[in-house]
Amino acid sequence: MIRGLWAAILAGLVMTGPVFASDGGPGLKYSVLKYSDLDGWAEDDHAAALRVFNETCPDMNDPDWRALCALASAQKGEEADARAFFELFFRPVLIEDGNDGLFTGYFEPELDGALSPGGRYRYPLYRVPPEARGQRFWHSRREIEEGGVLSGRGLEIAWVDDPVELFFLQIQGSGRIRLPDGRHLRVGYGGSNGHEYRSIGIELVRRGVYNAHQVSAQVIKSWVRRNPVDGADLLRHNPSFVFFREVNEVPPEKGPLGAMNRSITAMRSIAVDRRYTPLGAPVWIEKDGKNPLRRLMIAQDTGSAIKGAQRADVFFGTGDEAGLAAGKLRDPGRMLVLMPIQRAYAMVPADAE
Known part of the structure; x- marks a missing residue:
């Protein structure tokens, strides 16, 4: 029986002490x-979660993950075995940084476009120009779009029919x-000009166009x-x-492709802040x-706006x-990172009670 096999492998590693919490450094708490x-x-x-875990685990x-990944790849993916795998080899760790949990969503946009310009296809997607590589800051969006620094250089990948959807494609990456x-x-994401993202939704609220709860x-x-005129100016606010x-x-x-250069599901x-959640970890x-969700996800991506232990x-x-x-x-809600057992218990002092 597979549970017995794993129990034998784990001899001496499974800790059965009490549930505990402890400070994990300035502003951090681990439970x-x-x-x-x-x-x-x-x-x-x-x-289903185990199949997605196996996409990036290799x-x-x-070292704490390599042995577990080898075991995970050997499983047939049956529900009982998958649940036993997670329960035997991992412990759920709640990592708190003092901020409330927040979940948002993202997606892969699909735009209409062409490989050459013409007709309604007038808005180009660009490759990164050679002189921008390795630079901390390059031209801003406004300078790029109004100054034409990319035009006529053969950097276009395709042309699409909607500048607004193109803007949001850049946000999604x-x-x-x-x-x-x-x-x-x-x-996929090929690079950026190095400038920090600035929310145009917040700018609309600041201008008094909408209240915060109305913006999407x-x-x-x-x-x-x-x-169209004020809208173009708003997009260049970022x-x-x-x-x-x-x-x-x-x-x-x-x-x-996510941040691990593998397809996401x-x-x-989910995209996470890798300062707190290891890429590839079950979460x-x-x-x-309105629609509560209880699900085992895999941390396979990151995002510039995803900051915090509970984000x-x-x-x-x-x-x-x-x-x-x-x-x-x-x-709102909470998220718990499933960590290898020995690492989970190592996150708190040995004298924690």
Whole structure:
């Protein structure tokens, strides 16, 4: 029986002391919990989570993870075995930095475009220019768009038909271009101009156009389209500018590449702050709000706006429907990182009670 096999492997490693909490440095607190403390744990599809875990686990080089990854890849993915794998080899760790938990959503946009300009396809996606590589700061968005520093240099990857969707593609960092002949071109993050992202939603609130609770991606898009001159100026309020690269190695049916350079999976992959959550680690999500979510996710991505120990961005998938769902998500809750047993207990002082 597989549970007995794992128990033998773990001889001397499984610690059965009390659940405890301790300060983990300035402003940080670590708590090791039991699986019975996780709301909805028993009802999740652990086999689905294990399959996604195996997508990136082989790329984790830390010794504490390598042995677990070898065991994970040998599993058949049956529900009972998958749940036993996580429960035997990991402990849920609640990492708190004093900020409330916050979950948002993201997606892979799909835009209409072409490989050459013409007609409605007038807005280019650019590769990173050679002189911008390695520079801390390059031209701002306003300088790039108004000064034409990229025009006529052969840096264009494709042209799309909507500058607003192109702006949000830059925020997402990756997407698919639907070509006139039905093919798809996938693009990924290729670099940036080094400027910090500045929220245009917050700017709309500051200008008195909307109240904070009214702002969403769809609201912003609608306002920019109704106000083309002021809308263009609003988009340039964000000085950050993202360059792209073609991602030809990913089949159309698979998700975009995440921060681990592997495809991510809808509703099982999340973006995290890697200062607190190791990339590739399983993370238990307890999202509250209108549509509560209790699910084992895998930390396979990062994002410039994802900052904090209790902060995660849930990947919803590709296309408009995924975008609508992702744009509505802004809910409280908590997240717990599943850490290898010995590492979980090492996160607190030996004399913790």
